[in-house]
Amino acid sequence: MDSTAAKQVNDAVRALAMRHRAAAAGLLAPLGLHPGQEVLLLELHAHGERTQAQLAAASGCEPPTITGSVRKLESAGLLVRRPSPTDGRATIVELSDRGRSLMPALQAAWCELAERTLSGLSGDRDRATALLGEMATGLDPRA
Amino acid sequence: MDSTAAKQVNDAVRALAMRHRAAAAGLLAPLGLHPGQEVLLLELHAHGERTQAQLAAASGCEPPTITGSVRKLESAGLLVRRPSPTDGRATIVELSDRGRSLMPALQAAWCELAERTLSGLSGDRDRATALLGEMATGLDPRA
DNA sequence: ACTTGAACGTTAGGCGCATAACCATCGATG
DNA sequence: CATCGATGGTTATGCGCCTAACGTTCAAGT
Numbered sequence: 001m002d003s004t005a006a007k008q009v010n011d012a013v014r015a016l017a018m019r020h021r022a023a024a025a026g027l028l029a030p031l032g033l034h035p036g037q038e039v040l041l042l043e044l045h046a047h048g049e050r051t052q053a054q055l056a057a058a059s060g061c062e063p064p065t066i067t068g069s070v071r072k073l074e075s076a077g078l079l080v081r082r083p084s085p086t087d088g089r090a091t092i093v094e095l096s097d098r099g100r101s102l103m104p105a106l107q108a109a110w111c112e113l114a115e116r117t118l119s120g121l122s123g124d125r126d127r128a129t130a131l132l133g134e135m136a137t138g139l140d141p142r143a
Numbered sequence: 144m145d146s147t148a149a150k151q152v153n154d155a156v157r158a159l160a161m162r163h164r165a166a167a168a169g170l171l172a173p174l175g176l177h178p179g180q181e182v183l184l185l186e187l188h189a190h191g192e193r194t195q196a197q198l199a200a201a202s203g204c205e206p207p208t209i210t211g212s213v214r215k216l217e218s219a220g221l222l223v224r225r226p227s228p229t230d231g232r233a234t235i236v237e238l239s240d241r242g243r244s245l246m247p248a249l250q251a252a253w254c255e256l257a258e259r260t261l262s263g264l265s266g267d268r269d270r271a272t273a274l275l276g277e278m279a280t281g282l283d284p285r286a
Numbered sequence: 287a288c289t290t291g292a293a294c295g296t297t298a299g300g301c302g303c304a305t306a307a308c309c310a311t312c313g314a315t316g
Numbered sequence: 317c318a319t320c321g322a323t324g325g326t327t328a329t330g331c332g333c334c335t336a337a338c339g340t341t342c343a344a345g346t
Contacts, residue, residue, distance in 0.1 A: 003250050005272075006257035007185065010163075012275035013260060014182070017160035018203050018303085019282035020153075021332095025304080036332050039157070042150065053294060060161050065333055067296060072331085089294040089341045107146050114149035117156060120281015121274065128274050129148075131264065132155035135271070138263015139162035161333085164302095168334080179302050196324055208303055210326060215301085232311045232324040 013135075023116055027109040031102060032076065036061075037069055038106055041095065044079060045103050049094040051084065078102065156278075166259055170252040174245060175219065179204075180212055181249055184238065187222060188246050192237040194227065221245065 024035040033041075039059045044050055050058070056066045070093055073079045078099035084090035095103075118125050137143075167178040176184075179202075186201045187193055193201070199209045213236055216222045221242035227233040238246075261268050280286075 001254045001258050003254060006250075006254040009257040009260055009272050009275070010167075010253060011182075012272055012279055013159065013163045015203060015279040016156065016275055016282070017163070019279055019284070020156045020160070021303090022284065023282050024153075034331055039154075051294080060158060061332085062334065063295060064297080064335085069332075084294095087294080087342075091295075107149075110153060111144045111146060111149040114152040115144050116282055117152055117278055118281070120277045120279075122277060123274070128278070129152050129155055131266075131271050131274055132152070132159055134263045134265060135260055136155055136158040136162055136263075138261070139159070139166050139259055141162070141165065164333090177301055194324080199324095204302085205304060206325060207305085207327080212302075227324095230312075230324080234325075 020113070020117060024113055027113055028106075031105055031109065033106070037073060038110065040066075040069060040073065041078065041099060041103070041106060042110070044093060044095045044099070049092050051090045051092055053090065055093065073099075163256070163260060167256055170256055174248055174252065176249070180216060181253065183209075183212060183216065184221065184242060184246070184249060185253070187236060187238045188243070192235050194233045194235055196233070198236065216242075
């Protein structure tokens with residue numbers, strides 16, 4: 001692979017990542033959220049209650065990251081932590097009422113972000129999302 | 144835009160970003176570098192000497208980020224800072240000998256990263272990179 | 287029943303990134 | 317020439333993410 005071609009690819013991924021995150025920050029700020037937190041809230045909204053290990057797996061983050069994020073979201077009153085009755089090690093997390101009430105606005109922001117992400121495309125949008133997925137799975141460490 | 148379609152797009156971008164970064168970390172660690180630093184070194188290698196404001200513009204980062212990164216790279220002995228003779232505010236940055244000697248390995252790692260990024264693609268690679276660029280520019284705040 | 291390895295979660299420390307606030311310098315305008 | 321907005325850079329602070337190291341609990345093996 002040519003050096004300049006490599007630079008083009010890597011720079012494009014980097015630029016996309018940074019701008020996607022920046023756009024997310026702008027859309028989530030009015031909700032009092034930071035990029036990365038929405039993933040946990042959406043996961044909890046989809047599954048009702050999750051263990052922190054499950055949140056780590058779903059978000060692609062490491063456990064220590066979940067510890068910190070969950071603590072902040074709990075301090076913000078958006079979710080509740082509770083020890084698992086069946087497993088003394090696990091702690092179960094679920095949305096609070098305030099967290100649940102935030103979901104409609106969060107979903108709207110999430111859709112708007114996806115819309116903006118695809119706004120610059122000239123061609124097929126489904127093909128573009130498919131390519132993103134292929135690249136992501138191609139970079140999967142378990143391969 | 145459908146909520147589940149939005150989730151698919153945003154999750155794909157997030158996954159791609161995180162795995163690309165993780166792969167970069169793995170490839171750069173043997174060189175003693177962290178993801179994000181390579182951008183500055185490559186920019187300096189391409190232009191000889193750059194002002195910190197130019198590095199900020201080239202990397203897409205804010206000035207305070209450059210301050211910190213440049214300081215660490217200077218502590219690592221990879222670059223040198225020098226006040227501008229023509230502008231009392233600006234400081235000029237350039238690669239040190241050690242930094243220059245690192246470039247071949249860095250370029251190799253950079254190519255390997257791009258290779259892995261495209262490794263999962265079934266279709267046209269040029270089209271994929273073009274789509275990345277279109278999405279990035281579509282998310283450009285100046286639009 | 288005891289031991290041992292795996293899994294869950296936390297703490298400590300570090301990096302890249304951001305914004306807000308600030309100082310020093312430049313350059314254009316009065 | 318003096319003023320003042322724009323520019324270059326720094327400090328302080330905070331967030332998301334990471335790895336390394338640790339204690340606790342579970343589950344399986346002997």
